[in-house]
Amino acid sequence: MDRLDREILGILQQDARISYRDLGVRVGLSANATADRVRRMRREGVIRGFTVVVDPAADTAGGLVVFIDVTLRQDTTNEEFERQVARLPGITEVVHVTGAHDYLVRARAADPAALDGLLRRLKREAGVAQSNTRIALRAANHPGRL
Numbered sequence: 001m002d003r004l005d006r007e008i009l010g011i012l013q014q015d016a017r018i019s020y021r022d023l024g025v026r027v028g029l030s031a032n033a034t035a036d037r038v039r040r041m042r043r044e045g046v047i048r049g050f051t052v053v054v055d056p057a058a059d060t061a062g063g064l065v066v067f068i069d070v071t072l073r074q075d076t077t078n079e080e081f082e083r084q085v086a087r088l089p090g091i092t093e094v095v096h097v098t099g100a101h102d103y104l105v106r107a108r109a110a111d112p113a114a115l116d117g118l119l120r121r122l123k124r125e126a127g128v129a130q131s132n133t134r135i136a137l138r139a140a141n142h143p144g145r146l
Contacts, residue, residue: 001046004029008037009047016050063110065136068122069101076127078102084126090118101132 007027011018018026024034041047072081078096085094085105093106105122109115115133122128 005037005041008034009041012047063108064115066107066109066115067134067136068105068107068119069132070103070105070122070128071130072102073127073129081127085122088118088121088126
């Protein structure tokens with residue numbers, strides 16, 4: 001990856017629906033050259049997909065957005081945890097992190113009882129030894145990004 005690839009990625013992270021023409025104008029390339037770079041980054045796995053950010057106010061299901069710091073049991077591998085957690089309802093993101101915990105899990109739960117059920121399943125089914133849960137109250141500086 002070079003400087004232009006990083007610049008393209010930065011723009012796509014802000015607006016993944018931007019046209020190749022407009023993206024090319026912003027980075028100083030033709031639409032075809034820009035499309036070639038994006039296709040290459042997708043093929044190489046640099047870009048793993050595109051997503052939609054939903055305004056929580058528009059989500060009629062509502063509920064809690066939570067961040068769960070997870071420490072795995074010693075007998076649980078990262079691969080096993082990632083396989084198991086992918087099967088759990090409400091999980092929206094799983095990030096392997098450095099620091100005191102092994103993973104940061106972002107999830108939605110309808111209510112405190114549903115959150116309790118999710119935490120119990122993480123421990124029982126996904127090999128979690130300890131967890132620390134934080135409930136999101138609102139998104140600062142990025143309305144609609146919870």
